[in-house]
Amino acid sequence: xxLAAPSNPWFSWEYLQRNSADVLTAxxxxxxxxxxxxVLAFALALPLGALAHLRxxxxxxxxxxxxxxxxxxxxxxxxxxxxxxxxxxxxxLVGLVAYALLVLIRNVLxxxxxxxxxxxxxxxxxxxxxxxxxxxxxxPQAVPSIVAGLRLATVSTVALVTVGVVVGYxxxxxxxxxxxxxxxxxxxxTATVLCLLLxxxxxxxxxxxxxxxxxxxxxxxxx
Amino acid sequence: xxxxxxxxxxxxxxLNWTGRNGVIALTVAHVTVSVLAVLLAAxxxxxxxxxxxxxxRGGTAGVVVANTTRALPTLALLTLLAASGLFGNTAxxxxxAVFAVPPLLSGAVTGLxxxxxxxxxxxxxxxxxxxxxxxxxxxxLAVPQLAAxxxxxxxxxxxxxxxxxxxxxxxxxxIVVEGFGTQNYGQVLAGGILVAALCLVAEGLxxxxxxxxxxxxxxxxxxxxxxxxxxxxxxxxxxxxxxxxPPTDDxxxxxxxxxxxxxxxxxxxx
Numbered sequence: 001x002x003l004a005a006p007s008n009p010w011f012s013w014e015y016l017q018r019n020s021a022d023v024l025t026a027x028x029x030x031x032x033x034x035x036x037x038x039v040l041a042f043a044l045a046l047p048l049g050a051l052a053h054l055r056x057x058x059x060x061x062x063x064x065x066x067x068x069x070x071x072x073x074x075x076x077x078x079x080x081x082x083x084x085x086x087x088x089x090x091x092x093l094v095g096l097v098a099y100a101l102l103v104l105i106r107n108v109l110x111x112x113x114x115x116x117x118x119x120x121x122x123x124x125x126x127x128x129x130x131x132x133x134x135x136x137x138x139x140p141q142a143v144p145s146i147v148a149g150l151r152l153a154t155v156s157t158v159a160l161v162t163v164g165v166v167v168g169y170x171x172x173x174x175x176x177x178x179x180x181x182x183x184x185x186x187x188x189x190t191a192t193v194l195c196l197l198l199x200x201x202x203x204x205x206x207x208x209x210x211x212x213x214x215x216x217x218x219x220x221x222x223x
Numbered sequence: 224x225x226x227x228x229x230x231x232x233x234x235x236x237x238l239n240w241t242g243r244n245g246v247i248a249l250t251v252a253h254v255t256v257s258v259l260a261v262l263l264a265a266x267x268x269x270x271x272x273x274x275x276x277x278x279x280r281g282g283t284a285g286v287v288v289a290n291t292t293r294a295l296p297t298l299a300l301l302t303l304l305a306a307s308g309l310f311g312n313t314a315x316x317x318x319x320a321v322f323a324v325p326p327l328l329s330g331a332v333t334g335l336x337x338x339x340x341x342x343x344x345x346x347x348x349x350x351x352x353x354x355x356x357x358x359x360x361x362x363x364l365a366v367p368q369l370a371a372x373x374x375x376x377x378x379x380x381x382x383x384x385x386x387x388x389x390x391x392x393x394x395x396x397x398i399v400v401e402g403f404g405t406q407n408y409g410q411v412l413a414g415g416i417l418v419a420a421l422c423l424v425a426e427g428l429x430x431x432x433x434x435x436x437x438x439x440x441x442x443x444x445x446x447x448x449x450x451x452x453x454x455x456x457x458x459x460x461x462x463x464x465x466x467x468x469p470p471t472d473d474x475x476x477x478x479x480x481x482x483x484x485x486x487x488x489x490x491x492x493x
Binding site: 077 | 416
């Protein structure tokens with residue numbers, strides 16, 4: 001990055017002080033949108049992943065459809081959605097959920113299928129039914145993979161929210177675009193740094209929760 | 224009038240297809256920029272990836288790079304480049320190339336890293352030098368994952384290029400952005416359909432290409448593997464002996480699982 005003229009610096013504390021309310025609004029919009037999208041996608045992905053695991057015949061088309069959705073660029077998806085869901089929050093949210101869904105379903109499925117067959121056999125031998133097996137044995141075993149999926153989905157959702165700028169609801173992307181329009185370097189850089197920080201914080205929080213959820217991972221070291 | 228009808232009316236108008244900003248010209252621009260970006264990324268990423276994979280390290284470095292770029296919004300990079308004076312398609316090519324590097328890099332590193340150590344030993348045993356072993360033994364074996372990396376990277380670039388329309392790059396995304404600007408939602412929908420179609424077609428073509436470049440021996444091997452066992456456990460994560468394959472205290476371990484899925488699936492959404 002080359003040094004900018006002093007009148008238009010990339011980093012400016014003054015900008016942050018003067019526009020703190022504006023920046024905070026954008027950050028809040030960004031954060032709530034991300035959390036809402038990931039929570040919704042997770043609530044959808046858990047049953048869908050379990051269904052795909054229990055009924056493998058349904059699994060392949062489910063992953064196929066999700067894969068096709070994933071290939072469609074976000075700009076195109078927002079463009080296709082916008083005429084129906086309007087310009088604003090709903091469009092962005094629907095798009096974000098669609099993208100987070102594939103990552104989550106795939107990781108739930110990988111986690112459930114990665115359970116050691118011997119463990120599954122043991123549970124079945126103890127008289128566990130299919131549903132109880134899923135809920136009390138397979139699901140806890142799949143937690144590491146699910147947490148990895150959540151981290152991935154959250155980080156990419158944070159980045160993706162910015163594209164919402166095309167429908168006027170892009171959180172920090174809004175700042176980036178405005179900064180670009182008015183050629184205000186500090187605004188772009190502030191929004192970018194905040195985006196990266198938000199992604200990092202979310203990632204660390206989810207990783208921490210994942211560690212708390214799998215105490216056995218800390219005590220028993222894999223040989 | 225219904226938006227869908229408007230979109231089809233827009234698509235049916237021959238005037239929208241020809242001319243300097245017609246669909247055909249924009250598609251050509253879109254594909255040209257994408258190809259340039261992928262080539263640029265390949266020139267940077269493949270030699271590095273091959274070297275790292277051949278040496279058998281750099282796995283974690285690749286993961287770190289991939290995760291950082293995942294968190295960096297495309298729009299941020301585009302606006303940053305555009306604001307620092309690189310307007311139009313130069314900025315687009317550079318920004319897209321940055322996002323194509325991780326899939327290519329991880330394809331090369333995991334592809335070479337997964338080559339059977341015995342095969343490598345055998346190559347050395349028959350007197351091959353390191354370079355020759357890399358060129359005539361390891362590289363052909365790594366082709367499927369290399370090709371998967373190229374495919375993921377290329378589709379990702381095709382999907383990223385439309386965003387550049389926001390900062391003045393010419394591509395199919397221009398149709399969408401112009402439609403939003405003039406509140407012509409038929410045009411927005413039509414542009415969205417065109418961009419999506421381009422990406423899906425490219426994905427299909429590249430899948431065929433990936434199949435074609437895979438050496439015949441490897442194809443036969445994977446066919447055998449599929450017919451005998453139900454499915455091979457995903458590389459080393461599932462089949463290992465460690466009981467509840469948990470994330471170790473290495474912070475990158477869980478993400479490594481996810482990115483290794485990535486190299487044969489899809490990259491980050493754009």
